[in-house]
Amino acid sequence: xxxxxxxxxxxxxxxxxxxxMRKLRLRAKLTQPQLxxxxxxxxxxxxxxxxxxxxxxxxxxxxxEREIGDGLGFFEEAREHVRREKYPKQFQDYSGLEQKAVGLxxxxxxxxxxxxxxxxxxRALIGGGFPPLPEQRVEELVEARTARQVLFDRQPVxxxxxxxxxxxxxxxxxxxxxxxxxxxxxxKCARRRNVTLQVLPLDAGIGGEHAGDNxxxxxxxxxxxxHLVYLEIQFESLLxxxxxKVSTFAQRYAKIRAQALGPRESLGLIxxxxxxxx
Numbered sequence: 005x006x007x008x009x010x011x012x013x014x015x016x017x018x019x020x021x022x023x024x025m026r027k028l029r030l031r032a033k034l035t036q037p038q039l040x041x042x043x044x045x046x047x048x049x050x051x052x053x054x055x056x057x058x059x060x061x062x063x064x065x066x067x068x069e070r071e072i073g074d075g076l077g078f079f080e081e082a083r084e085h086v087r088r089e090k091y092p093k094q095f096q097d098y099s100g101l102e103q104k105a106v107g108l109x110x111x112x113x114x115x116x117x118x119x120x121x122x123x124x125x126x127r128a129l130i131g132g133g134f135p136p137l138p139e140q141r142v143e144e145l146v147e148a149r150t151a152r153q154v155l156f157d158r159q160p161v162x163x164x165x166x167x168x169x170x171x172x173x174x175x176x177x178x179x180x181x182x183x184x185x186x187x188x189x190x191x192k193c194a195r196r197r198n199v200t201l202q203v204l205p206l207d208a209g210i211g212g213e214h215a216g217d218n219x220x221x222x223x224x225x226x227x228x229x230x231h232l233v234y235l236e237i238q239f240e241s242l243l244x245x246x247x248x249k250v251s252t253f254a255q256r257y258a259k260i261r262a263q264a265l266g267p268r269e270s271l272g273l274i275x276x277x278x279x280x281x282x
Contacts, residue, residue: 014056015089021065021082026054028072043067059086059144062151090148094241098222098234103155107225109257110166111204111216115177116186117166120193123150125186128178156196165200167257167264169216173203173277184281187274194271202264203273215259223250223257 014022029039029050036054037047045064052058060068062083069079088099102108102119110117115129126149131142155162168190176183194201208214222234233244233253244250265273 014059015086017082017085017089018056018059021060021079021086022054022056024078024082025050025060025068025072028068028074029054031074032072034072039071042071058140059090061147062087087148087151090144092145092239094236094239098241098243099152101224101226101232101234102152103158104227105155105162105224106160106227106229107163107223108165109221109223109254109261110164111168111221111257111260112166112172113169113216113220114172115175116168116172116190118149119152119155119164120166120190121149122182122186122189124182125177126150128182132178156193156199161198163198163200165202165261167202167204167216167260169204170206170273173274176281180281184278187278187281191271191274191278194267194274200267201270201274202261202267203270204260204264208263213263215256215263218256221253221257221260223254 029036032039034042035047036050040047040050043064044067049058049064053060053064065079065083065086069077073079084100084103088096091099108119110119115121116125118126121129123146126146127142130137130145130149131139137145156164173187173190177186190201193199204216209217219237220235222236224232224234226232230245231247231250231254233250235242235244244253264270
């Protein structure tokens, strides 16, 4: 739902898109309802985007590029910037780095990593969080989160490694059906040639050693081959670029990965658990 207060808090990218959208629509001699009909939206939705009452969706920007973009590529370029403004503030800087990364090495301990979440799983998580969010904001965050998955098919293709705690796979989020679809999606991702997915078993610490006991970890390699670490907890985040610290985190990740099940065994476990979610 469009909200009047959004007009005051809209980011710079959203404001620029709104102005360009209005100017290019008028240049094409289209009313708001006419443009909306062409791209599958109501005139009210077009008005909300042009007044910044509601940020345009990714799908709307695709339609705008097709119908009034005039070959400029403006709305296509704007997609990433508008999407970034929809993320929580603590994630916005990292989101741009993630989309350009040539390598990601990820470890998740409580829930499926955001990059690998289905819309239904993400909606259950975000909608069930605290403090409660308005429904419109929940949907905005779900769209922004799942849109990150364009990274899987980006060229040049990135290398993505994910280690998940087994408890993440066994913790039902949103109901059995949602969890089954999430597990099947993980299995599908694991079959991608640029993705390696491993599971850290529940008995990883049985011998007194558990390299992942300090929580989630995100290691990133930039196109310039710089290495960064991103940590996030309780709506706070930290981006680390100190080489010595990054090296320590990289060594810790290597140990976590070594303690995990192999990729084939991990895929088998995921498929087994998906079959149990009936």
